[in-house]
Amino acid sequence: MSASPTIFDRALLRARRARAAALGAETFLIDRVAADMAERLSAVVRPFERAVDLGTPNDALRRALVESGRIGSMIAVEPAAHRLDAEFIRVAGDEEALPFAEASLDLVVSGLAFQFVNDLPGTLVQIRRALRPDGLLLAALIGGETLSELREAFAAAESEIEGGVSPRIAPFADLRDIGALMQRAGFALPVVDTDRITVRYDSVLDLMRELRRMGATNVLHERRRKPLKRATLERVADIYGDRFTDEDGRMRATFEIVWLSGWAPHESQQQPLKPGSAAHRLADALGTKEISAGEKPGGG
Numbered sequence: 001m002s003a004s005p006t007i008f009d010r011a012l013l014r015a016r017r018a019r020a021a022a023l024g025a026e027t028f029l030i031d032r033v034a035a036d037m038a039e040r041l042s043a044v045v046r047p048f049e050r051a052v053d054l055g056t057p058n059d060a061l062r063r064a065l066v067e068s069g070r071i072g073s074m075i076a077v078e079p080a081a082h083r084l085d086a087e088f089i090r091v092a093g094d095e096e097a098l099p100f101a102e103a104s105l106d107l108v109v110s111g112l113a114f115q116f117v118n119d120l121p122g123t124l125v126q127i128r129r130a131l132r133p134d135g136l137l138l139a140a141l142i143g144g145e146t147l148s149e150l151r152e153a154f155a156a157a158e159s160e161i162e163g164g165v166s167p168r169i170a171p172f173a174d175l176r177d178i179g180a181l182m183q184r185a186g187f188a189l190p191v192v193d194t195d196r197i198t199v200r201y202d203s204v205l206d207l208m209r210e211l212r213r214m215g216a217t218n219v220l221h222e223r224r225r226k227p228l229k230r231a232t233l234e235r236v237a238d239i240y241g242d243r244f245t246d247e248d249g250r251m252r253a254t255f256e257i258v259w260l261s262g263w264a265p266h267e268s269q270q271q272p273l274k275p276g277s278a279a280h281r282l283a284d285a286l287g288t289k290e291i292s293a294g295e296k297p298g299g300g
Contacts, residue, residue: 006221008116010094013219014079017057020215029197029214029255030057033111033140034064036195040259041065041109041138044264048136052077053088054127055095055113057215062088072106093260095123100130103264107136112257114141115172116219124185134266137187143194144174145298148251149244150207150236157235158193178260188269195257198252204240207253 018028049072053062062074066087077093093099095110095117108127117123126131158165173181176194182190201207211217245251263269 005118007118009221009223010096010116010118011161013116013215015217016217016219018215023213025058025215026213027058027060028199028212029257030060030112030247032197033209033257034060035256036062036088036259037061037109037111037138037140038068040261041070042138046070048072050103050105051075051107051109052100052130053210054093054098054108054110054139055248056109056111057113059088059289060107061111077212082283098123098126098130099243102129103135105130105135106132107259109137110141112137112140112142117207120173121184124187128185128187128262128264131264133264134268135264136259136261138259140174140257141178142261143258144172145196145254146172148254149240149251150204153204153240154237155244156239157232161229161232161235172256173258178258182260182262185262186265188265190260191263192258192260195259197255197257199254199255200246202250204251207251254275 003100036042047070050074051065051071052075053065054077056062056076059076062076065071066074073089075089075091077091077099079092079094079096091099095113096119108131114120131137132166149258155165162227174196179192182192201210240251
């Protein structure tokens, strides 16, 4: 079996997140995800004895779920589990190589981490195997419409100034891709939906500074290593301002959050009916006459 392609420089990602923390991390997206996930999990009427938070950049999601009182123990999987505290169990690990035995977990959650995984199909398969029967995966990741405005402005500016386009914004997955991956990984009752957020800024430079404080700047493996030309950056700002400025002079940026959930299969779960097992005819329910194959409407 061939190895998965290297799309993201994950060592650089860890370095960028460390830099963001040192600068004073901007957390509005992960805070929103944490609150939304706690609300989504509240609809599941059952406790989870052993839960894992896989790759979430900070503790906001873990705290929100633990405060619900329905988590027995929360394990935080981090690239280097060097912090010791009584709040969470911290385990050194990576989203691409889970350090858990088969059927050992009741719940796996993740907030804004899966979009930087090189082998997302492999990660989902590993999670499915680590979950006990009727265990739950609930995760949020950045979707394909995120920063569409900035992507368009960069493409236009680089084509005009530098004669070509370089990869600068990650090719995030869309809703249909994620749904197909969940089914391929063997999850039962998979659900995928999306939440689109519009954030407004005084300038494109303010947006780029905020992305730096999110640890969300370019970590593509095939990124251009040369510094961005001043003329290109100025043209990006001009194009962005011309195309994406509202009437009050502020510029909009789109962030799309893709939500996914799925269960490890269990016999107690709802199962689709077998073909031909219906107890009532569709024609009776609709109050119409059933027409057999080959028969023309009207009896002609």
